[in-house]
């Protein structure tokens with residue numbers, strides 16, 4: 001892939017994540033505990049859903065930061081190299097996760 005193709009891929013992934021984050025902002029908002037309106041079970045459901053939505057948002061925010069860092073590395077000519085060891089990151093790995101800054105050996 002050329003740098004432009006990589007950049008377009010990173011940018012479209014980034015936009016996708018930004019849209020998902022914007023659309024899910026309300027889901028992760030703190031649950032209002034109104035004891036008169038909701039039974040105990042539905043409050044627990046609401047809290048669990050809120051926790052899951054918050055975790056999904058945290059995961060997407062992390063992915064977004066990785067994509068932003070990847071775009072910066074692309075500009076600097078460092079894209080595709082492991083930030084830990086400097087070796088080229090496996091092509092299949094980058095195809096699956098274009099924002100990854102680590103080779104397979106240094107993936108967490």
Ligand SMILES: [Zn+2]
Pocket residue numbers: 082083084085086087102103104105106
């Ligand atoms: Zn490495």
